[in-house]
Amino acid sequence: MSKYCMMVRDLIDYYGIEGLEGETLAWVKGHISACDECKNYIPDEKAKKLMTEVDVLSEKDKKLIKKVRLVFYLGCSFVGVFLLWISLWSILWSK
Known part of the structure; x- marks a missing residue:
């Protein structure tokens, strides 16, 4: 687990996926799309769906x-x- 994984997990634990916004949310989405460990760490299906949505x-x-x-x-x-x-x-x- 890298330091980025720990940062992502701390952010998710403290704010929840819905509490993140802007550049922080974009950074977390980018990390989660590349990291299988963090992808599996997301607690609920609603949050998983939110993380996989593409901003168009x-x-x-x-x-x-x-x-x-x-x-x-x-x-x-x-x-x-x-x-x-x-x-x-x-x-x-x-x-």
């Missing part, structure tokens, strides 16, 4: 993520161009 994003969510990424990249590009413009402006006007 809807098309609406995928489009929203693409829009957020686009806005983020455009914003970063704008800031980069602005900083470049400021540095060139200060170099040209300082002479």
Whole structure:
């Protein structure tokens, strides 16, 4: 049993599968899918079913993520161009 197995078991014992969320739940699911010992450790069938469910994003969510990424990249590009413009402006006007 690895240290990750012990961490997963502690999390399951303390919070239960239903009490985990976000990155912790994703990490526990990933570990359990790869570890047979921990897969057999899950206490009840409801929790086993919850751990085997696949999180699938809807098309609406995928489009929203693409829009957020686009806005983020455009914003970063704008800031980069602005900083470049400021540095060139200060170099040209300082002479």
